Amino acid sequence: MKSPWYAKIPHPLIMLFGIIVAVTVMTYLLPAGTYERMEVAGRMRVVPGSFTTVEQRPLGLLQMFRAFPEGYKVASPVIFICLASALMFVLLERTRTIENAVGSLLKQMGGNGAELIIVLLTFVYGVLGIMVGYENNIATIPIAAVVILALGGDLVLAAGVSVGGMTVAFGLSPVNPYTVGVGHNIAELTLFSGWELRSVLCGGALLLTAFYNVRYFRRISATPEKAIGRGLDTEGLALSQPLEDYRMSGRNWLLFSIFLLGLAWVLYGVFTYGWFINDISAVFLVVTVVLALCSGLKSREIANAGMQSIAQMAPATFIIGLAATVKVILEQGMIQDTICYGLAQSLSGLPTLLSAVGMSIGQSFLNLLIPSGSGQALATIPVMIPLGELLGLTRQTSILAFQIGDGVTNLFNPSLGGLVAMLSLCRVPFDRWLRFILPLTGLILVWAWIGLIVAVLIGWS
Numbered sequence: 178m179k180s181p182w183y184a185k186i187p188h189p190l191i192m193l194f195g196i197i198v199a200v201t202v203m204t205y206l207l208p209a210g211t212y213e214r215m216e217v218a219g220r221m222r223v224v225p226g227s228f229t230t231v232e233q234r235p236l237g238l239l240q241m242f243r244a245f246p247e248g249y250k251v252a253s254p255v256i257f258i259c260l261a262s263a264l265m266f267v268l269l270e271r272t273r274t275i276e277n278a279v280g281s282l283l284k285q286m287g288g289n290g291a292e293l294i295i296v297l298l299t300f301v302y303g304v305l306g307i308m309v310g311y312e313n314n315i316a317t318i319p320i321a322a323v324v325i326l327a328l329g330g331d332l333v334l335a336a337g338v339s340v341g342g343m344t345v346a347f348g349l350s351p352v353n354p355y356t357v358g359v360g361h362n363i364a365e366l367t368l369f370s371g372w373e374l375r376s377v378l379c380g381g382a383l384l385l386t387a388f389y390n391v392r393y394f395r396r397i398s399a400t401p402e403k404a405i406g407r408g409l410d411t412e413g414l415a416l417s418q419p420l421e422d423y424r425m426s427g428r429n430w431l432l433f434s435i436f437l438l439g440l441a442w443v444l445y446g447v448f449t450y451g452w453f454i455n456d457i458s459a460v461f462l463v464v465t466v467v468l469a470l471c472s473g474l475k476s477r478e479i480a481n482a483g484m485q486s487i488a489q490m491a492p493a494t495f496i497i498g499l500a501a502t503v504k505v506i507l508e509q510g511m512i513q514d515t516i517c518y519g520l521a522q523s524l525s526g527l528p529t530l531l532s533a534v535g536m537s538i539g540q541s542f543l544n545l546l547i548p549s550g551s552g553q554a555l556a557t558i559p560v561m562i563p564l565g566e567l568l569g570l571t572r573q574t575s576i577l578a579f580q581i582g583d584g585v586t587n588l589f590n591p592s593l594g595g596l597v598a599m600l601s602l603c604r605v606p607f608d609r610w611l612r613f614i615l616p617l618t619g620l621i622l623v624w625a626w627i628g629l630i631v632a633v634l635i636g637w638s
Contacts, residue, residue, distance in 0.1 A: 186608040189591040190492075193499040196545065196592065197241065200503055204510030205235040211514045212560075222363055223559045228518045234511050244509060248502030252594055254454040255312055256494045259598040260487055261461035262316040265436070266602070267486035268468040270319075270413045271478070274432045279323045280416050280423030291328040292391050295338060298324065299387040302339045303346035307379070309447055311347045312595040313457050317440070318602045319414065326415045330394055331406030333613050336603040337390045341588065341614065344596065345382045345621060348584020351375035355550040356583055360576040363558045371573045374637060375580075378628045382585075382621045389617045405609050414604075431471055439464035493601035497594035503546055513556065516543065521560045529569040533578050533633050534626055536561060536570075540582025548593040550583050571638045574629070581625040588618045 187195075210230045212223035236244070249256070269275045298321060305314045321339035322332055347353065351372035361368050397404040416423075425433070443460050446452035469479045507513040520539040524532050540553065547553045558579060565575035587593050589611055600610055631637075 186611055189496050189597060189607045190499065192591045193496060193503070196503055197244075197499065197506060200506045200512075200546065201236050201241045201510070204506070204512055205233075207512045207515050207519075209234050209511035209515065210518060211511060212518075222555045223514070223517075225559050225563045228514060228560075230515075231511060234509065236506060236510050240509070241506065244502050244505040245498070247505045248500075249498035251505060252497045252501035254458070255594045255598070256497050258312055258315060258454050258458040258461070259490050259494055259497070259601075261458045261465065262318075263486040263490045263602070264483050265316055265439075265461050265465045265468065266319045267482045268465065268472055268474075268479070269432060269436060271474060271482050272428065272432055272472050274429045274436070275320060275323050276416060277423055277425050277429045278433055279320075279327050280418075280420055281425050283327055284420040284423050291330075292394065294324070294328060295330070295334075295390050295394055296387040298338045299342040299390055300383060302342035303379075303383045303386075306343035306345070306347035307350040307352065309444065311343065312454055312598070313443065313447065314343055315595065315598055315602065316461060318599050322414045322603050323416075326411055328394075329398060331397060331404045332409045332411065332414075332603050332605050333404070333406035333609055334390060334393055334397070336600060336605045336610060337386070337393065337613060337617075340596065340599045340603065341386050341390070341617065342383065343599075344587050345386050345585075346379060348587050349375065349379040349382050349580065349625065350584075351379055353550070353580070353584075356554055356580050357576065359551045359554040360558050360579060363554065364562050364572040364576060366572055366576075371577075371637065374628065374632060375577070378625055381624055381628075385620050385624060386617060389620070393613070405613050406605065409606075409609075410604055428471070428473060432468055435464060435467050435471065490598070490601060493598045496591075496597045500548060500592035500594050500597070503592055504549075504552070507546060513547065516546070517557050517560055520557070521564050524564060524568070527568065530630060530633055532565070532568040533570055533574060533629050536565070536575065536578040537582035537626070537629065540579050541586040544583050544586050544590055545592055548587070548590055553583055554579065570633065571636060573638050574632045577629055577632055577637075581622075581629060585618060585621050585625055588614050588621075 208230045209232065210228055213227035214223055302314070302317070302321065305317065318339050322335040325335035325338060326332070351357070352369050357369060357375070361370065401407070439460055443452070443457050446456055446460065472479065474482070520543065524535050524539065527535050540557065543553055543557065547556065558576065561575050561579060562572055565572070587596060590596060591607060597607070600607060
């Protein structure tokens, strides 16, 4: 019997190691080159038309492996926020606080309205993606797992609701500071102008995600053997007793309130002081310490729970470091700018409509190598803006093409550390995630490209 296509999907560890080897080989094949850069508003951005080749800097075998610890150094903030989130959640899990909160809520609802809850949760995570960011929301992912399992779904659906909703909304957000914000600054456009069309695209993509999740829920409810998440470990996430037996104890209310206050503290810091990953990790650690003191658990139980949570996150954090290694090799071999220059040149002869779509496809490829949205923006937008104008694209449209290419492919990008970490918290293997998410990614890309073509036709500015 022929194996299905998804059975041949390699582990993300193998994917990333293959990318690392391929990029290292590229340092021998591609000419090293660089753009001149200038500082604008505290950020270094490339100067259009300044690309020059430099002396070749191929990386040997030892240099390739030396880039690994450098990658982990670059990725350390993301790695640490993943560990801090896991430490915080394991205490809520061991004290059954999240389980009792979800069970009590569903008991009050009478166990009804599962599909409505799935739609609402998809949009809730979408709003978090728009307003708070991406890695900043890692700590909220396990809550979706508990809720969706309680509704009769599986862990893949939990990832579709939380990771899918958040990734789609963050990627197509009308106010994304890392892609749209940086892009508008470079293009000298009013910050977040054109938000109306972006809001339509983002809202439509979230609707597609919500209905896709509901359709999957209906399918696995009718035929459980078709569940992609069948057989995954749900220990500590699934409800362990009938709904009528759930109640929140005084300690549960205290711990849940501490957790919510921690999230409120994060939101306040993000919006008031512009906090980023290290600040949020610090808050998560403070909340973890307070939860531990109030948990009623013995010190050995707390330590064992913490070590278990770190062990569960170890594979994800290892992969996050590998993903950052790709960027280190690109920079050390000085081929990152060469690839950006080659992309720009390949688009120069295309018709206007095709060039817009081609620009987004090119950015999708770059996203595998440079998963940082702001990093891509600073490296490519100064080149793409003048190229787009030569092709008849407005600056606003060029930035939208960049945003689509960067944002939508984040749904399946193995080099995106935040995605790998969130899937790990949902206990969903990457190959199963691809089986679930690739059809939805295709739908969202078609929707986004329709919006991009409309932007070209109306001369959107």
